[in-house]
Every structure is written in C-alpha cells, then in structure tokens.
Amino acid sequence: MSIKADNLVWKIGTKRVIDGVSFEAEPGKLLGLLGPNGSGKTSLLRLLAGLKRPHAGRVMLDGQDISSFRRRAIAQRVAFIEQHATTNANLKVIDVVKLGRFPHRTMLSGWTREDDRAVNEALERTGMSGKRDDAWQSLSGGEKQRTHVARALAQSPSELILDEPTNHLDVQHQISLLRLISSLPITSIIALHDLNHAAMYCDRLIVMQAGWIVASGTPQDVLTQRLLREVFSVDAHIETSPHHARPHIHFQR
Amino acid sequence: MSTTVSVSQPAERLPRLVWGAGLLLGSLLAIGLVVGISVGIGDMPIPLSTTYAVITNKLGWTSFELNRIHAAIVWDYRLSRSLVAAFCGAGLALAGAIMQSMLRNPLAEPYVLGISAGASTGAVLIVMLGLGAGAVSLSMGAFVGAFAAFLFVALLSNGARGGADRTILAGVAASQLFNAATSYIVTTAGNAQQARDVMFWLLGSFGGVRWPDLFLVSVVVGLGLVACLCYARVLDAFAFGDEAAASLGVNVAQTRIVLFALTAVMTATIVSMVGTIGFVGLVVPHAARFVVGPRHARLLPACAIVGAIFMVVADIASRVLIPQQSLPIGVVTALVGVPFFAVILYRLQRAS
Numbered sequence: 001m002s003i004k005a006d007n008l009v010w011k012i013g014t015k016r017v018i019d020g021v022s023f024e025a026e027p028g029k030l031l032g033l034l035g036p037n038g039s040g041k042t043s044l045l046r047l048l049a050g051l052k053r054p055h056a057g058r059v060m061l062d063g064q065d066i067s068s069f070r071r072r073a074i075a076q077r078v079a080f081i082e083q084h085a086t087t088n089a090n091l092k093v094i095d096v097v098k099l100g101r102f103p104h105r106t107m108l109s110g111w112t113r114e115d116d117r118a119v120n121e122a123l124e125r126t127g128m129s130g131k132r133d134d135a136w137q138s139l140s141g142g143e144k145q146r147t148h149v150a151r152a153l154a155q156s157p158s159e160l161i162l163d164e165p166t167n168h169l170d171v172q173h174q175i176s177l178l179r180l181i182s183s184l185p186i187t188s189i190i191a192l193h194d195l196n197h198a199a200m201y202c203d204r205l206i207v208m209q210a211g212w213i214v215a216s217g218t219p220q221d222v223l224t225q226r227l228l229r230e231v232f233s234v235d236a237h238i239e240t241s242p243h244h245a246r247p248h249i250h251f252q253r
Numbered sequence: 254m255s256t257t258v259s260v261s262q263p264a265e266r267l268p269r270l271v272w273g274a275g276l277l278l279g280s281l282l283a284i285g286l287v288v289g290i291s292v293g294i295g296d297m298p299i300p301l302s303t304t305y306a307v308i309t310n311k312l313g314w315t316s317f318e319l320n321r322i323h324a325a326i327v328w329d330y331r332l333s334r335s336l337v338a339a340f341c342g343a344g345l346a347l348a349g350a351i352m353q354s355m356l357r358n359p360l361a362e363p364y365v366l367g368i369s370a371g372a373s374t375g376a377v378l379i380v381m382l383g384l385g386a387g388a389v390s391l392s393m394g395a396f397v398g399a400f401a402a403f404l405f406v407a408l409l410s411n412g413a414r415g416g417a418d419r420t421i422l423a424g425v426a427a428s429q430l431f432n433a434a435t436s437y438i439v440t441t442a443g444n445a446q447q448a449r450d451v452m453f454w455l456l457g458s459f460g461g462v463r464w465p466d467l468f469l470v471s472v473v474v475g476l477g478l479v480a481c482l483c484y485a486r487v488l489d490a491f492a493f494g495d496e497a498a499a500s501l502g503v504n505v506a507q508t509r510i511v512l513f514a515l516t517a518v519m520t521a522t523i524v525s526m527v528g529t530i531g532f533v534g535l536v537v538p539h540a541a542r543f544v545v546g547p548r549h550a551r552l553l554p555a556c557a558i559v560g561a562i563f564m565v566v567a568d569i570a571s572r573v574l575i576p577q578q579s580l581p582i583g584v585v586t587a588l589v590g591v592p593f594f595a596v597i598l599y600r601l602q603r604a605s
Contacts, residue, residue: 051496071502085494091492099490105486
C-alpha cells in the first residue's frame with residue numbers, strides 16, 4: 001500500500017507541470033525520481049507531501065485520499081525535506097530535530113519520554129548525537145542535511161520525501177547521506193541528479209520528462225542508452241559494475 | 254566516540270519550573286520597581302514608600318495617613334501613565350517578535366504592515382478635517398486608519414497566500430500610500446498649529462492617558478500575550494520557512510491570518526492611544542533573543558517583560574533628560590535604543 005499517485009495533474013496557469021502521473025511506491029524501499037531540470041520532480045514531490053493540491057487526480061496514503069487528512073495527520077506520517085531549507089535563527093541541532101515532534105504534540109502537552117526517545121534515536125541514526133548542542137550556523141552543508149534528515153526521522157514517518165538532498169555536498173557527504181537514506185526501513189522517495197548515485201542506492205527508479213513518467217522500474221531496466229539520449233540528451237555507455245553489480249554509466253566525452 | 258545521551262526526566266523538570274517561576278516573579282518585581290520610580294519622578298518628586306502606601310491604600314489593604322495631593326497625583330495621573338507605558342512596551346515588543354518570526358526578516362517590526370501610516374492618516378482626518386470631535390474620536394480615527402491599512406496590506410499580499418516578501422512589499426506600498434495621504438491632507442487643508450499638534454501626537458506621548466486607557470490596553474495586550482503563547486510552538490516551526498512549517502503540519506494560511514490580525518489589533522490599539530512609538534518593536538525582540546535564545550515559549554514572555562521595562566525607563570528619560578520639558582517618547586526610544594542596539598550588534602558579531 002504505502003504512498004500512491006493516481007493520475008495527478010498540476011498546473012501553473014495553463015501550463016501542465018504535472019500531466020497525468022501515476023505510480024506506487026513500494027513499502028520500505030527507496031524510490032529514485034530522475035529527470036532533467038524543469039521536468040516536474042519538485043512539483044510532484046510537493047503534491048506527494050500534501051503541500052499542494054492537485055488539479056486532478058489523487059495522492060493515496062494506504063488507500064485513503066491525502067486531501068481527506070488534516071495537515072497535522074499528514075505530518076505525523078509523511079516527512080518532507082526541502083531543497084535548501086535554512087534559517088537565520090540561532091537554533092541548536094537539538095532544537096531543529098525537536099521540531100520533528102511538532103505534529104505529534106498538542107498545544108498543551110508537555111515533552112514526553114516518547115518524544116525524547118524519537119529525537120535521540122534520530123540523532124543516533126544520523127550520527128549527529130555528538131553535535132546535538134552545536135549551533136545550526138556552525139554546521140557544514142553535510143551536517144545541515146543530516147540534521148534535516150534527523151528532524152524528518154523524529155517525525156517517526158512511514159514515508160520520507162527528499163528533494164535533491166545531496167545538492168551542494170562534497171562527494172563524501174553525498175555518499176554517506178545516500179547510504180544513510182537507503183539503510184532506513186521506511187518508504188522513501190528521493191529526487192536525484194546524479195544518475196550513478198541513483199543506480200547505486202535506489203531500489204526502483206522513475207524518470208520524468210515534461211511532467212510525464214517516461215520510464216519506471218529497476219535501475220537495470222530503466223537506465224538504458226536510449227533513455228539517456230532521449231531524456232537527458234547525453235551519449236553514454238552503460239555496464240554492470242563489477243564492484244557493486246548495479247548499472248554504471250560512462251558518459252562520452 | 255562516546256556520547257552521553259541526556260534524557261530529561263520529570264524530576265529534572267521541577268527545578269526548571271521553579272526557575273521559570275522565580276524568573277517571572279523577579280521580572281514582575283523589576284517592572285514594579287521601575288514603575289514605582291517612574292511614578293516618583295516629576296515636578297513634585299514623590300518617594301517610593303509614599304507610592305507604595307498610596308497603592309495599598311487604594312486597594313484597601315492598608316490605611317496610612319497620606320498627603321491627599323500626593324495620593325491624587327500618584328493615583329490619578331502618574332500610576333496609570335506608567336502602567337500604560339509598561340503595557341505599550343510589552344505589546345509593541347511582542348508584536349515585533351511575531352512579525353520578525355512570521356516574515357523571517359530581522360528588520361520587521363510592528364509597523365511593517367503600514368499600521369502607523371494608517372493611524373496617522375486616520376488621526377489627521379479627524380484633527381484637520383474635523384470629522385467628529387475631541388480626543389476620543391482622534392483615537393478612534395487612528396484605530397480605524399490603522400486597521401484600514403492592515404486590510405489594504407492583507408488584500409494586496411493576496412490574503413494569506415502571499416509569501417513573506419510579498420507581505421513586506423505590500424506593507425511598504427501601504428505605508429507610502431497612507432503617508433502620502435497624510436501629507437496631502439496636512440498641506441492642503443491644514444493650518445500650521447494643527448499640523449504641529451498632529452506631528453507631536455504622532456511622535457508619541459503618554460501625556461493624556463488615564464485609567465480607562467490602561468484598562469483597554471491591559472486587556473488587549475494581556476489577551477494578545479496569552480494568544481501568542483498558544484502559538485509559541487507554531488512560531489518555532491516557521492524557523493525554516495512557510496513550506497517547512499506546512500510539512501510539519503502547521504496550517505500556514507490560518508496561522509498567518511490569526512497572528513497578523515492579532516499583532517494588528519495590539520499595534521493599532523497602542524498607536525491610537527499613545528502615537529507611533531518606534532524602535533521598541535524592532536530592538537527589544539533582538540535583545541530578548543540575544544538573552545533567552547530563539548525559542549518562542551521563552552522569547553515571547555521575555556519580549557513582553559523587557560519591552561515593558563524599556564518603555565517605562567524611556568518614559569522616565571523623556572521627563573528628566575531636559576528639565577522643565579518632556580521629550581516625545583518616540584524620540585527617546587530611538588535615542589536610548591540605538592546605542593543599546595549597537596552594543597548588541599557588536600557583541601553578536603564577536604560571538605559568531
């Protein structure tokens with residue numbers, strides 16, 4: 001069951017940014033969302049997170065239309081990590097992660113042991129426990145993203161949606177972040193630009209172009225020479241890596 | 254790598270609660286003290302003990318023998334004035350903190366939605382064109398003008414859907430429009446004396462306030478503080494912007510409407526009562542944030558307390574800086590506030 005898109009349409013003015021998208025995310029797996037700039041990845045992720053309402057079609061959570069959920073109820077199970085979320089407030093790492101408990105607390109309820117457990121577990125999982133009292137402004141780009149992931153995990157989500165979380169990170173932090181996300185036991189949908197990273201870490205891939213899904217399936221099935229030429233306009237050789245047994249793309253010079 | 258995971262137990266919370274209550278009590282005592290000092294200052298100096306005795310007498314707790322003129326000055330004039338100053342300071346600082354958080358802009362302040370400009374237009378309409386009569390209607394005019402400006406901004410920024418930048422731009426446009434309207438009325442319809450009166454009123458004064466004013470402003474600011482505190486966690490969730498707040502389950506549109514309307518009511522009430530007192534709403538939230546950090550459950554009460562103390566002290570300064578004359582309070586808040594702000598900016602820079 002998990003999260004499912006059913007013939008989604010979303011427009012800016014008369015332009016159909018998302019034009020009839022349907023798919024279903026496999027529970028507990030990492031689904032990669034690929035596509036050139038402007039193909040509708042970010043818009044689709046926003047629809048899936050319930051941040052925007054589709055003009056047609058539905059997003060289903062466990063068979064129920066997401067528009068029938070209250071905002072707070074969505075946030076209790078779907079966590080969303082934006083592309084560049086930053087703040088000028090002088091927050092500590094722990095304050096940011098605690099924000100993740102917001103949907104689980106009512107106006108008057110105090111901070112519970114359950115909240116504490118979720119926050120500590122999220123910090124532990126993301127390797128940020130040692131930096132819990134560090135100031136947000138003092139963190140590196142990679143640490144900021146890890147903090148966002150920790151905040152999202154503190155929401156105790158069953159679905160995690162990430163919009164190009166590895167942008168602007170150095171390769172070490174890109175790899176460690178993807179390793180972390182692919183090891184999570186929750187349903188995750190991630191927009192990515194690096195095709196090799198997508199091939200290595202995602203269980204399934206969806207490729208978008210101009211608001212459509214043009215291919216979907218396992219990395220082996222999806223990443224073909226023809227698709228790369230037609231969608232991304234690049235020539236490449238694809239072989240199965242002898243090191244990790246996933247497809248590896250050699251772009252032509 | 255060994256990390257100690259501190260889990261706060263209920264037992265650890267109790268001392269924190271006691272600490273909080275102690276701090277609150279201390280702050281209220283501090284406000285009481287500056288109000289007491291403020292009441293003592295003027296053409297006829299009155300010692301703190303006399304002020305205390307007058308208040309307890311009036312409340313029926315004691316029956317000291319007192320000079321009746323002293324009693325009348327304290328009770329009928331100075332005490333209400335000082336307390337109004339305290340509530341206005343608290344309200345403006347609170348409104349400033351809300352605006353800075355909602356608009357995610359360190360330059361935001363209570364008047365960013367055009368409220369002061371609208372109030373001046375309303376006041377000028379009353380004074381210059383003689384719509385209505387007397388001081389009550391001047392306040393009413395200012396309040397109506399302030400709210401008109403707020404509604405204009407709300408419409409221009411497309412209700413709740415516009416983002417922070419759009420709201421700020423709409424506020425700037427509204428301020429320009431209403432200031433232009435004020436200038437137009439002053440230059441075409443006014444005589445010089447009336448123009449001076451209005452200017453003086455706009456710069457802010459606690460001169461004419463009495464008990465009914467105190468009653469109104471205490472109710473508005475008191476309820477405003479309680480309502481804002483209910484939104485403390487929601488305001489925390491806005492740290493990373495509107496979209497991040499929405500993804501945490503905040504109803505962004507509703508929150509914007511409620512909080513903007515709340516600050517508009519508080520600010521319009523204060524402006525219509527004592528004029529446009531600048532700087533408090535900009536500086537006090539930064540000072541408070543510097544001391545207690547960015548989390549709103551602490552920040553908002555801290556703003557109210559610091560704002561109250563700051564305004565009462567500024568009111569004292571306005572009466573003692575130049576003998577035999579009292580400065581407009583808005584002038585004093587800026588004169589006192591800017592050096593104070595410079596110190597904070599300097600220390601912030603060193604800390605980072």
